Amino acid sequence: MKRLGQLKLFDTLSKKMVAGFLLLITIGTILLSLPIATATGMHTSFINVIFTATSATCITGLTVVNTAAHWTIFGQVVILGLAEVGALGYMTFAVLLFNIMRRNLDLSTQLMVKESLNLENLSDTKSVMKYVIRLSAIFQFGGAVLLALDFVPRFGWQHGLYVSLYHAVMSFCNAGFDVFGNSLMGFRRDSYLLIVTMVLIVAGGLGFLVWRDLLLYHNRKRLSLNSRLTLVTTGSLFVVGFLVLFVTEHNLAIFQDSSWLERTINTLFLSVTPRTAGLMTFPTTSLHAGTLFILMILMFVGGTPGSTAGGIKTTTFGVLMLQSIAQLRGKKDVEFSHRRFSQANINRALMLVFLASVVIAAATLILTQTESIPREFGLEYIVFEVLSAFGTVGLSLGLTPHLTVIGKLVIMLLMFIGRVGIFTSLYSLSKRQAKVNQIRYPEENILIG
Template sequence: MDVLKYGRSLSPAQIIVYSFALFILAGTALLMLPAATVDGAGATFTDALFTIVSAVCVTGLSVQDTGTYWTFFGQAVILFAIQVGGLGVVTAAISLTVFSGRKIGLMQRNTMQEALAAPQLKGIVQLVLFILKYVAIIELVGTLLLYTVFAPQYGWVTGWWYAMFHAISAFCNAGFDIMGPAGGGSLTTYEFNPVVNTVIMLLIIIGGLGFMTWADVRTHGFHIRAYRLQSKIILIMTAVLIIVPTLIFYATEFGQNHDTMYLFPAMFQAVTTRTAGFNSVDLMTLSESNRAILILLMLVGGAPGSTAGGIKTTTAFALLASVWAMMRRSSDISCFGRRISEDTLHKATVLFMMYLLLIIFSTIFISALDDFSILDSCFETVSAIATVGLSIGITDQLSTLSKYILIFLMFFGRVGALTFVFAVHSKFDGTRSHYVKEDVVIG
């Protein structure tokens, strides 16, 4: 009775955080089994924890090569964790309740609303069913298309496993691959393959748009004017953050011989930072300036309520819009005929500062502890907190303490900064007294 009473007293934010934590512990135990590793010894606690956190938090950073270190059982555990983590542990669990025919209570609906970043409680169960249906369809189509490439190369059975693994990993913006280290790892051997590049990029983009954007597309089709403000912002930011970096990468890195085929690697690097973690080229060959651009793109990430991480496109837009409004000496932050509330801007500012402070301190600590450059340490740190998974090859060289820092950053980035804070400070007394307001000169 006390346990049930305690469970009912949890806030939606606490349920989300605890659900992720419990799922991670279960996955860690499975990866430590002898059947999970090729050598039959099982993974160490740190390696198992790091891998399962990276999978559940759909990041993709690895301390062991996924294709050669883990057995089929180990890879299956990782893939299941990716799928559940992409949907959200709470969404996946409640989906089982829906299919079992059991009634969904108000607390469960509130938790689903928080997990999906849905604007209202009404219709939340129908939204979950819609998400599950289209996730299954999109991942199946992606698997079939990739199968046309992988089957002739790896055989019918292994080719299907490869196709399904990478389709789910791409849609969930996880970035895990089972290609092995040959040829530079990840998808570097398919740098110019039109099918693999196009399918993986589309899966990443669709997964990163967010479930509520899907709902707008389903309801209004191509009548974009009828979309909610959030969906418009997401679509505009997504287009800009793909097109502009693609042109920059092509002009400065890949297009020296003016071959249009090099648009594939240029666009792939722009898309994968949204936050998928695949790479079709060796990132160490990129210039420092372009690696810095990758860091900025990783930090922004995808849409709220999506499989992607980062501070989110809406947060970046709100901050940029506030800067533009300040430059125009306007008190209103508006776009598409709508005004962004001060509360939204306040949350965006707090979230950005939390990410920034964690990135700064973690980067400095890892750089000092493991003697890597600030840029390399920052790349790994941002990749972890933004749940991207891109790496310049130093993850497996980090000390144990640095690995645990990345584990925390991945967990923090997946559950979300605000959700994490609300879970820690779940109670708010709106009747508290307030101090007298006094202005402070800024700038």
């Protein structure tokens, strides 16, 4: 009965979370449809408006129109607001409103917060929300100040401060929108800017629960298993990604007139940005096939649960890697840092990867029928875009601006699933009745592999 009650509760919360994100997209669509949002002489079709609102709310950054040229300051601020709310979760702002009104959180609100931030205990909701709000404000404001040291001398006080704040928010929220028109391609030699941006991207993608553990380490003298696995997996992916990309892009033409330091910083940036940030310092179409393959793997993995990132998440990848190692060594238990993962945890990770693979395969198949692939590309032209949308990354090989209506709907659905979570999305669409099976059939083995 307890299991049945948990399933019913998760179904209800999933539907509410999906409804909340759909409401945000609707509000964003209405605001971006206003004449004041579009630059003079520009026309935006309804499908492009809702696509932009979805991309911003799901903190992806895939665009069908040029953000800098097509939208006015009002439109850009709307996109900024959608990305902020979408990254931190609309429940964060609901809790902030409760605090301003000096009202206690009711049970349903606490449950929504717990689910949206992947918390284990209901008692953590209030304390964690304080960390989320404070950390977000500190990182984004601090990032804006550091970027202003670079942008204000370039663009003047008014525009420089606006660009600094915009870029700081988008970097921390891991959203790929920019107000330059060509991402950060004009700043590939600006190592200071790239380092600050990388710090903001990693800070947003690391997860609020991990940051809380790190900040409280001096008192607790320990890290949770989730934080330890996250830090090890994130660090490993970062180092391996950098080393492989450094090799695959050793002949990149753009690097031929760059110093060793510039090449290193740009390669570091390239290993960080597919973790759902979506900002680039050179065209993706100029990258080696091996580099694109590595980027697709990193986009699929994504960031940390409870962060601003998408993908299957680093903890899922880490658990499955440890599971594979344990099986190869003939061990029954999957262990890490003197702890053992539960079988339910492992099964959930396996199911997530399987469902994600099915969704990605289905979307790829549909797009192969609706979209045209240029002669210089192969299937990677579509797969790259699909993984970018599912991982809420925002990188593109050029397909998104040329999508058909069906293609845009497919990419929007992928962005939504990637942000809300595949479990939450599927549970909210499910019409099934939660049941607990009282009958267990005899066990029998089949051939595997």
